[in-house]
Amino acid sequence: MPNKFEFPVELSEFFGERARQFAGWGVPAEVITRARERIADMWDAGPAGWVSVWSEQARAAEATEEWLTAAMCWGAARFPTIVTPERRAAYQRQLSCYQRAAAQCTASFERLTLDVTYRAETTTVPVHIWRDADESPRSLVLICGGVDTWKVELHRMAMAAAKFPGTVVAVVDMPGTGESEVPLAPAVDEILAEVVADLAHRFGVTRTGSLGVSFGGHWAVKLAFTGRIDAAVDLGGPVGATGSPMDISALPNGMPGILGNVLGLSGLPTSLDAARFAEDFSLRRQGLLDSAPRGALLAVNGAADPYVSERDTTVFAGLPNAAAWLVADAGHCATERLPVVLPAALAWLHHALWPAERPAQWLADAVGQLGPLLRDL
Known part of the structure; x- marks a missing residue:
C-alpha cells in the first residue's frame, strides 16, 4: 500500500521531537547531531534534503559494516512515511541492512x-x-x-x-x-x-x-x-x-499528514475525516x-x-x-x-x-x- 502525498512540516520543531525518537531506536547521538545540522528541507531531493543527508549517514555505517546502525539511519531516511521514490528506496535498504544485522545478534x-x-x-x-x-x-x-x-x-x-x-x-x-x-x-x-x-x-x-x-x-x-x-x-x-x-487534523509535528497517509487518504485530513476517525x-x-x-x-x-x-x-x-x-x-x-x-x-x-x-x-x-x-x- 504505497503512501501518497507530501505534507507541511515545520522542520525545527519536527526534528526537536523526533531526535529523541531516533536516539531511542539506537541512532548514535553524534549521527543525529550531524544530520540535524545539515538538513534544510523535509521533501527536497537535493544534498541538503532529509533523505539525502540521512542516506549519507547510513552509507557511512554500511562502509564499516555497522549494519544495525545503518538500518536505523535508513529508517530515519525513509521517515516519516514512504511518500517519495527516495524514501521507498531507503526503506528497501533498511530491510536489507537489518537482515545483515540480525545475523550478528545472539538471538x-x-x-x-x-x-x-x-x-x-x-x-x-x-x-x-x-x-x-x-x-x-x-x-x-x-x-x-x-x-x-x-x-x-x-x-x-x-x-x-x-x-x-x-x-x-x-x-x-x-x-x-x-x-x-x-x-x-x-x-x-x-x-x-x-x-x-x-x-x-x-x-x-x-x-x-x-x-x-x-x-x-x-x-x-x-x-x-x-x-x-x-x-x-x-x-x-x-x-x-x-x-x-483525538482530532487528527489539529495534531502537531506533521502528524495530520502522517496519519492521512496511513489511512490511505489522498491529502491532509479534513474536518469530516477527523470526525469519522474519532467515531470509528x-x-x-x-x-x-x-x-x-x-x-x-x-x-x-x-x-x-x-x-x-x-x-x-x-x-x-x-x-x-x-x-x-x-x-x-x-x-x-x-x-x-x-x-x-x-x-x-x-x-x-x-x-x-x-x-x-x-x-x-x-x-x-x-x-x-x-x-x-x-x-x-
Whole structure:
C-alpha cells in the first residue's frame, strides 16, 4: 500500500521531537547531531534534503559494516512515511541492512511472510521472529508499532522481550505502515489476531501476549478486551476513552499528514475525516471499555503526551484484570523514561502470562525502580 502525498512540516520543531525518537531506536547521538545540522528541507531531493543527508549517514555505517546502525539511519531516511521514490528506496535498504544485522545478534532471527484473510481477500504480512533457539517455545509476544515507528525500529524492544525464557517474539508493521498492503482501518485487529493465531499454532505455544507501541497500543488493548490474547501492554495507545480519541487534523509535528497517509487518504485530513476517525477508532463507542478486559492489560504512558489524552491511560485504573501507569515528566510513550519503563512493563507482561512461575515479590522488585516516577491515579 504505497503512501501518497507530501505534507507541511515545520522542520525545527519536527526534528526537536523526533531526535529523541531516533536516539531511542539506537541512532548514535553524534549521527543525529550531524544530520540535524545539515538538513534544510523535509521533501527536497537535493544534498541538503532529509533523505539525502540521512542516506549519507547510513552509507557511512554500511562502509564499516555497522549494519544495525545503518538500518536505523535508513529508517530515519525513509521517515516519516514512504511518500517519495527516495524514501521507498531507503526503506528497501533498511530491510536489507537489518537482515545483515540480525545475523550478528545472539538471538535467532527468522523472517516469515504470512497470508492472512482480511475483508474476504488475502493480504501478506511480513513478520520478524526473534527467539532463543535453544529454548522450547511456550509463549508468543506480538510487538506492533505505530504510524511512523515500524518493525525494524522496534529492535531494542524485541531483544528485551526475547530474553524471557521460551518467548517467541513476533514483530509486525501496523496495518497501513511499512510493508503492509492495506490502509489503517477500524477492523485491522482481525489481521493481527490471525497473525497471533497462526504463529501460536506454528510454534506450539500455549500463551500469547502483545506489546503495542503508540497506535499499536490501540490494537493491543482491543485484542486483550476481546480475549484473543492472554495479556497485553499498551504503551501510549489512543483508545478514545472519552468517546473521541483525538482530532487528527489539529495534531502537531506533521502528524495530520502522517496519519492521512496511513489511512490511505489522498491529502491532509479534513474536518469530516477527523470526525469519522474519532467515531470509528473510539473503543468507548465500540462498547469495549464498558467492562473488564478478558485478557490481562497494562496501559502505560507519559503524563505530558501531546497526542494522546491522559484519560486513555487512566481509564483502565481500578478495572479488574487491568492496571495503569502514568509516568510523570514524560511525553508520548514515556520515551524519556523508557530505559526504566520498558523492563518493568515486560516483567509485568511475563508475570501476567506465567503468574504461577514468579512470586508477587519478583514482580514488585522488577517494577520497584519505576515507582517514584509514577503519578498517583
